[in-house]
Amino acid sequence: MKNLIKPLLFVFVAVLFVQCGNGRYNIAKGKVGKLTTKTTVKELEQIFAKDSIVKILSEGAKGDNYFQDDDEYLIYEKGGKHLLTVVPKEQLDETSTLKSIQIFDERYKTESGLNINSTFGQINANNKISKVESSFSSATLFIDDLNTTITIDKEELGLKEFNMQKVSLEQIPDLAKVKSFIVWFN
Known part of the structure; x- marks a missing residue:
């Protein structure tokens, strides 16, 4: 019995790691990896702490450009691979939830x-x-x-x-x- 516990524990931990690892790249309605409909712009830094985020911010309501682009948060792996582009619902607002996520990485x-x-x-x-x-x-x-x-x-x-x-x-x-x-x- 004692000899059986270690292999079973190893298998359980391995399965747990595989499940957690795959969750990072799952897409479902209202979910892309760890991003959900409740995720805010402020949380992007924490969620992608090991990755790089390039922020392309609009001028918001203060700008005089009528054809204003949305804010974009480009998520890159440390190696430089473009993973996602995230667009919030509200511009220049860290508490805004997300409007859309464009997928660039085949793992998603x-x-x-x-x-x-x-x-x-x-x-x-x-x-x-x-x-x-x-x-x-x-x-x-x-x-x-x-x-x-x-x-x-x-x-x-x-x-x-x-x-x-x-x-x-x-x-x-x-x-x-x-x-x-x-x-x-x-």
């Missing part, structure tokens, strides 16, 4: 395996796409179950860029690659 993925490197075929097979919207240069897929949008370049669809031609799911090739992957917290 959903339970079904959806990540920035997924193809349209993988996305369509494992997720319910509620609608497709076209812009001049891309098609945006809306996945309501996860509150995400995924953008695919029109070039990947074999369509000319800079036209507003509507795109249907049937027109998108299975091998079309993701251009951007954003999780919304609204």
Whole structure:
């Protein structure tokens, strides 16, 4: 019995580490890694203490630029790899919760395996796409179950860029690659 306790304890601790490690990169509705709908801008420093944060701040209400950009917090690993771009709901407010998170690292993925490197075929097979919207240069897929949008370049669809031609799911090739992957917290 005594000989059995050590191996079982080792297995338990190993499983615990694997579970905790994977949680850092899980995407679900209202959750990206350790970020949730309740996370504030102020908490980003603590959550990403081992990473680097580049802040691109707007002028807020005090600025005279009518076309004001949102604040952006670019999260990088210490090695320089871009992980996420976080946009808060309110500009220049550390108590603001988060509006959106753009995914740049393939380790961030959903339970079904959806990540920035997924193809349209993988996305369509494992997720319910509620609608497709076209812009001049891309098609945006809306996945309501996860509150995400995924953008695919029109070039990947074999369509000319800079036209507003509507795109249907049937027109998108299975091998079309993701251009951007954003999780919304609204």
